[in-house]
Amino acid sequence: xxxxxxxxxxxxxxxxxxxxxxxxxxxxxxxxxxxxxxxxxxxxxxxxxxxxxxxxxxxxxxxxxxxxxxxxxxxxxxxxxxxxxxxxxxxxxxxxxxxxxxxxxxxxxxxxxxxxxxxxxxxxxxxxxxxxxxxxxxxxx
Numbered sequence: 001x002x003x004x005x006x007x008x009x010x011x012x013x014x015x016x017x018x019x020x021x022x023x024x025x026x027x028x029x030x031x032x033x034x035x036x037x038x039x040x041x042x043x044x045x046x047x048x049x050x051x052x053x054x055x056x057x058x059x060x061x062x063x064x065x066x067x068x069x070x071x072x073x074x075x076x077x078x079x080x081x082x083x084x085x086x087x088x089x090x091x092x093x094x095x096x097x098x099x100x101x102x103x104x105x106x107x108x109x110x111x112x113x114x115x116x117x118x119x120x121x122x123x124x125x126x127x128x129x130x131x132x133x134x135x136x137x138x139x140x141x
Contacts, residue, residue, distance in 0.1 A: 023127045030116040037109045056097045
């Protein structure tokens with residue numbers, strides 16, 4: 001039963017991703033980070049170190065993907081700051097994994113929550129404008 005549920009969730013996520021705009025994809029990735037961090041913290045508290053490793057690895061992988069998607073030519077100082085922050089978070093998650101440290105997980109979750117909150121607050125007009133700029137740049141290149 002659990003295997004069927006996981007398969008269903010995976011397929012539902014694929015469908016959502018296929019239909020999503022870039023802004024929504026980033027939102028979904030951010031939710032994935034927050035969910036993975038919560039699961040990692042609970043796993044550390046329960047002593048389930050196999051699940052802790054999977055969860056921290058997933059959170060780290062998503063953060064690395066977000067970091068690699070930064071556009072420094074458009075984002076300027078914001079992209080530079082996010083890059084440094086994502087790198088710091090990845091290092092803290094390594095610390096959390098090695099030391100089985102829930103405080104490090106909480107620190108990353110708190111930092112990431114601020115980034116996600118700012119992302120969620122981007123006005124619709126700004127999203128549309130950014131998507132139009134991205135499309136125009138893609139058509140030129």
